[in-house]
Amino acid sequence: MHRNETIGSKIAKSLVDLEARRCCHYFAGFKLLLSAGFACCDLVPLVVQEANGCTARRGKHWRQSRQTSASLSKKKGSHGGSKSHHVSGSNPKAPPSHNASPSSPIPPKPKEEIIPTPPKKGYKGSDSVIFNVLDFGAKGNGESDDTKAFEDAWVAACKVEGSTVMVPADYVFFVGPISFSGPYCQPDIVFQLDGTIMAPTDHRTWGKGLLQWIQFTKLIGVTIRGSGIIDGRGSVWWQDSSFDEPIDDEMKLIIPMNKTRDEAKPTPVGSNLEGKIPSIKPTALRFYGSFNVTVTGITIQNSPQCHLKFDNCVGVLVHDISVSSPGNSPNTDGIHLQNSKDVLIHSTSLSCGDDCVSIQTGCSNIYIHNVNCWPGHGISIGSLGKDNTKACVSNITVRDVTMHNTMNGVRIKTWQGGSGSVQNVLFSNIQMSEVQLPIVIDQFYCDKAKCSNQTSGVAQSGIDYEKIRGTYTVKPVHFACSDNQPCRDVTLTTIELKPLQERYHLHDPFCWQTFGELKTPTSPPIGCLQIGKPSSNRVQYEENDSR
Missing domain, CATH: 2.160.20.10 (Single-stranded right-handed beta-helix, Pectin lyase-like)
Structure with missing residues (x-):
């Protein structure tokens, strides 16, 4: 009987040790996972002793992760003693007496619970x-x-x-x-x-x-x-x-x-x-x-x-x-x-x-998609070339965008007197709703009631508009390009823009010195676009500022 009791006690102690380890790893000393078949009073004395060293650090604004909590508990000694690292200010528990009966472990002297101070840094x-x-x-x-x-x-x-x-x-x-x-x-x-x-x-x-x-x-x-x-x-x-x-x-x-x-x-x-x-x-x-x-x-x-x-x-x-x-x-x-x-x-x-998105000088390889813009002034490239400066923008894609009740839709705006270029721009699959001016190129941008005329400008080429649909309230298209730097290679594909109110005073599409191609019929018709290329002007590229 004594041998059986000893074996049973060892089994119980092993299970308790296992549970204490699980307690340390998953519950950081706050809960005891009881093993089926053992009474709480049999397990608590040993587990309190074993698990006390892995008490979790707690604080008002600090949360310990599971990984860190587990690292604080060390392997137990051969006699059930704890070798856990304790937070400063706490004392390690004394191991149980080796002379005590295995079936009747002596519970440790209770101590007041010490709440560690959370780390500050x-x-x-x-x-x-x-x-x-x-x-x-x-x-x-x-x-x-x-x-x-x-x-x-x-x-x-x-x-x-x-x-x-x-x-x-x-x-x-x-x-x-x-x-x-x-x-x-x-x-x-x-x-x-x-x-x-x-x-x-x-x-x-x-x-x-x-x-x-x-x-x-x-x-x-x-x-x-x-x-x-x-x-x-x-x-x-x-x-x-x-x-x-x-x-x-x-x-x-x-x-x-x-x-x-x-x-x-x-x-x-x-x-x-x-x-x-x-x-x-x-x-x-x-x-x-x-x-x-x-x-x-x-x-x-x-x-x-x-x-x-x-x-x-x-x-x-x-x-x-x-x-x-x-x-x-x-x-x-x-x-x-x-x-x-x-x-x-x-x-x-x-x-x-x-502007919901504003793209300024020095930008390249910009990809914008799945964006909602309202209210606001739309998505703009510019303004560029202010105070006779050089501005270069290239490889811009704007697609799958929704705009509602905005002043502009997709816009390029440059100042007179500037230099540089805007190249390779795609506006695709843009849904407009109650937009004043859905499509705009403006090489005469001015922030005053009146600006002086200048001959130089930021050149623009390779501007593609496709699948732009919706309603407008003022004018569907406004292309105002420079006499000395006409806009080149402007293409329009599947443009379907309707006035919000048929009887409302509206403006027809406007084009000035804008050259390119209508790849499909447009609504409304944009007959002002000049087909082909300008005869006597060259695009002003970043590498070559000559005109």
Whole structure:
């Protein structure tokens, strides 16, 4: 009987040891998985002793992953003693007496439970080292200034390749102008944005004005992702702001014959900006000089000016984001591209007071598809060539886009006096609804009531429009090209644009110095397009500025 009792006790102890290990690995010391056939009172004394060393670290803002929890528990000794690593401040449990009967283990002396202090400077998550801004002093109450905490979290994350800066959900962080900078940061840093970041409205924060609010510079493989919000609180900037482009060409087409128009100023949601408002309005989120940039999942709203800008970046991916500001908020481009190449934008909703996407000089290999744009000014290339500058844009594809109640549909706009070229552009499968001017090329772009005439201009060639359908409210097509630099190789295929109201005062398609081909009949007929090529002009390419 004694032998059987000893064997039974050993079996029980082995099962208990197994359960304690499972407890350590899956429940981090908080639950005991009871084995069938054994009473709770038989198992608890040993399991408490065995599992105490793998008690999970706990804290208000810190969550341990399973992988990390498992790494904290070590293999047990041959006599059931624990060799687990204990958090500082706790004492290891004494092993059970070797003289005690195996069938009647002596329970350890109970001790008060010690709750470990969570780490403050990063912890190992399932995929990377995580730096939570709360652990660096952020309050997330929407009132306290959390800028320093964000800066400190970034400095720590910057030293660890593939690390994550965590902005947790259910918090509102008040953050002033900030730059998350390289170039000495490790690559592949993730900025996990699940909470809300809110801009300040105190004029003292902005001084005489800044070009951007949140900026990421000179980074490799940086990603912003999550379900959070970047709120620029732009209404306090819009209320006294005049449009930077008060009367551009397409607006001239809508001005009544007496050359006057009613400009309704944006109505602010509310104003908390005391003192004189800076004349320079910041972009909400800007990336500069970076490679392999990804922005996904987040919402950017109510920026004082442009919402999302990429400048001098290579390899950009934007998808499944939302941009939101009122249709009458001035100069609030959705996505602004400048001197960037190899850019993919898709599956995105853009609502703003200016261009949904603006493609500026120095951009090439841009692919935009599956984008919703309303309200706004459509998708634009330009304006290019301002102040007699050279501008070059090439290899642009915009397709599978829906536009509703926008000022323009797809537009190319350049200034007189500029130089350079726009080449190889495709606008395909664009659905228009209540768009004022669906198709626009304007080589006489002007941001004033009147601009001086100049002979030089940015040359344009290889512009293809196909499968553009829907309704318009002013004019279906407006091609205004330069006498010295006519537009060449403009093709139109399956263009079906109808007026929203038949009796509404509308304009016929307009073409000036535009050469190309009608590959299919169009609705309405675009008879103003000149078939073929201009006889005495050559396209001004980037490599050859001669005309």
